Amino acid sequence: MKVFKFGGASVKDATGVKNLSSIVHQQQGQLIVVVSAMGKTTNLLETLCNAYFHQDPQATAIMKELKNFHLDIVNTLFPLNDSVYKHLEELFTSLENILSSESSLCYDYEYDRIISFGELISTTIISDYLNMEGIENQFIDIRKFLKTDQNYRNANIDLELSEQLCKDAFDFNTSSLFVTQGFIAGTRTNQTTTLGREGSDYTAALLANLLNAEDVTIWKDVPGVMNADPKEYENAQVISRMSYKEAIELSHFGAKVIHPKTIKPIQNKQIPLYVKSFLHPEYKGTVIQEIDEHLTLPPIYINKENQCLLTLTPRDFSFIAEEKLSHIFAVLAKYKLKLNLMQNSAISFSFCVDGNSAVFNEFLDQLREEFEVRYNQNVKLITIRHYNEDIIREIIGDTPSLVEQRSRTTAQFVLRNHASQ
Numbered sequence: 001m002k003v004f005k006f007g008g009a010s011v012k013d014a015t016g017v018k019n020l021s022s023i024v025h026q027q028q029g030q031l032i033v034v035v036s037a038m039g040k041t042t043n044l045l046e047t048l049c050n051a052y053f054h055q056d057p058q059a060t061a062i063m064k065e066l067k068n069f070h071l072d073i074v075n076t077l078f079p080l081n082d083s084v085y086k087h088l089e090e091l092f093t094s095l096e097n098i099l100s101s102e103s104s105l106c107y108d109y110e111y112d113r114i115i116s117f118g119e120l121i122s123t124t125i126i127s128d129y130l131n132m133e134g135i136e137n138q139f140i141d142i143r144k145f146l147k148t149d150q151n152y153r154n155a156n157i158d159l160e161l162s163e164q165l166c167k168d169a170f171d172f173n174t175s176s177l178f179v180t181q182g183f184i185a186g187t188r189t190n191q192t193t194t195l196g197r198e199g200s201d202y203t204a205a206l207l208a209n210l211l212n213a214e215d216v217t218i219w220k221d222v223p224g225v226m227n228a229d230p231k232e233y234e235n236a237q238v239i240s241r242m243s244y245k246e247a248i249e250l251s252h253f254g255a256k257v258i259h260p261k262t263i264k265p266i267q268n269k270q271i272p273l274y275v276k277s278f279l280h281p282e283y284k285g286t287v288i289q290e291i292d293e294h295l296t297l298p299p300i301y302i303n304k305e306n307q308c309l310l311t312l313t314p315r316d317f318s319f320i321a322e323e324k325l326s327h328i329f330a331v332l333a334k335y336k337l338k339l340n341l342m343q344n345s346a347i348s349f350s351f352c353v354d355g356n357s358a359v360f361n362e363f364l365d366q367l368r369e370e371f372e373v374r375y376n377q378n379v380k381l382i383t384i385r386h387y388n389e390d391i392i393r394e395i396i397g398d399t400p401s402l403v404e405q406r407s408r409t410t411a412q413f414v415l416r417n418h419a420s421q
C-alpha cells in the first residue's frame with residue numbers, strides 16, 4: 001500500500017483536481033490519498049473563525065466567499081445534477097449552523113471545528129470527482145479514526161488507539177483506493193482537532209506508519225526538495241537523495257517544503273518519502289530514506305522571515321545559569337513558542353522565536369517580571385547547511401549580522417530585514 005498527499009497548492013482549482021485524478025489513475029495497487037484544503041482556504045477559514053468568535057458581521061461575507069470559491073471549482077468539474085452539490089450543501093449547512101450558534105469561550109476548540117471544513121470540503125469534491133471519472137474510491141472521515149488528545153490546534157496523536165481504528169477503517173478488502181483529509185483528527189469523544197498548520201504532510205506520514213505503507217509521496221508545486229526555496233533563489237537545484245536526518249534538520253530550520261513532524265513516523269518504520277512535482281510527475285523528485293554512506297550535499301539555504309530576536313538580562317545582574325534558563329524555557333513552553341536559535345553569555349540570553357504569535361505581548365510581560373528585555377522585531381534567520389565561505393559571501397555579503405553561529409555543518413545568521421531598517 002502507498003500513501004499520496006496532495007497539498008493546497010496542488011488542488012487550488014479545477015485543473016488541479018483533474019491533475020490529481022490523472023496521477024491517481026496511473027497508480028496501480030492499494031492507495032490512500034490524503035488531501036489538504038484547496039488553495040488558501042485554511043487562511044480564509046481562519047478569518048471566518050475570528051469573525052465568528054468576535055461576533056463580527058463580516059462572517060457572512062467570508063462564508064459567501066468560501067462557498068463561491070468551491071462552487072466555481074465544482075461547476076467546472078461536474079454536471080449540474082451531480083450529487084456533489086448535495087454533499088457540499090450539507091457541509092455548508094453544518095458550518096452555517098456553527099456560525100449561527102453562540103461560541104464557547106474556548107477559541108482553540110472553535111478554531112478546530114471551523115478550520116476542519118477546508119479539508120472536509122476538498123476531500124468531498126475530490127472523492128466525488130474520482131468516482132465520476134470511474135476511479136472508484138472510499139471516502140473516509142479521518143476524525144473518527146485518527147484520535148488525539150484535546151490539545152486543540154496542535155493535538156497529539158493517540159498512536160495505539162489510532163492504529164487499531166485505522167486498520168479497521170482502511171480495509172483494502174473493500175476498496176483499493178481511499179480518499180481522506182490531512183491535518184484534521186478527532187478526540188475520543190469525537191470533537192474535531194487539528195495537528196498544527198500545514199500538518200497534512202504529517203497525517204500522510206502517520207497513516208503510512210500506522211498501516212505499514214511501502215512508501216509515501218508528497219506531491220508539490222516544486223520538482224522536489226531543493227537546496228533553497230526556488231521562489232527566493234532562482235538557481236535552486238533539486239536534491240535527488242537525502243537522509244531522514246538531513247530532512248528533519250531542514251524542516252526544523254524552517255524549509256517550508258516538508259512539515260517538521262513528518263519525518264519521525266516514516267523514519268521509525270523506515271518508509272521512504274518521495275517529494276515530487278504534481279505538474280511533472282515524470283520527474284524523479286527527491287527520495288528521503290535511510291542512507292548509510294556519506295552523501296556530499298550542496299549548500300542548502302533556508303530563510304526564516306518574521307523572527308523576533310530577544311535578549312534577556314537578569315534585573316539583579318545574576319548569572320544566566322541553569323535555574324534562569326529553566327525558567328525561560330518554562331515560559332517558552334507555557335506560550336508554546338519554539339526557539340529557533342539561542343546564544344548565551346554570562347548575564348544575557350539571546351534567542352529567536354516566530355514573531356507573529358498572538359500571545360507575544362503576554363509572553364514579554366511575563367519575562368519582564370524577572371529580566372530586562374530588549375528585542376528586535378521582524379528580523380530574519382538565515383540558515384546555511386553544508387556551508388562554505390563562498391556561499392556565505394554570496395548569501396550574506398557584508399550585511400552585518402545581529403547574531404551569528406556556526407557548527408561543523410550549519411551556519412546561522414540573524415539579519416535585519418531591509419524593509420524594517
Ligand SMILES: Nc1ncnc2c1ncn2[C@@H]1O[C@H](COP(=O)(O)OP(=O)(O)O)[C@@H](O)[C@H]1O
Nearest residue numbers: 007008009010222225226228229231255256257
Ligand atoms: N528547500 C525547498 N525546496 C523546495 N521547495 C521549497 C523549499 N523551501 C521552501 N519551499 C517552498 O515550499 C513550497 C511547497 O510547500 P507548500 O506550499 O507547503 O505545499 P503544499 O501546501 O502544496 O503542501 C514551494 O512552493 C516552495 O516555494
Ligand SMILES: N[C@@H](CC(=O)OP(=O)(O)O)C(=O)O
Nearest residue numbers: 007008036042197198199200
Ligand atoms: N490546510 C492546512 C493543512 C496543510 O497541510 O495544508 P498544505 O498541505 O496546503 O500546506 C493548512 O493550510 O495549514
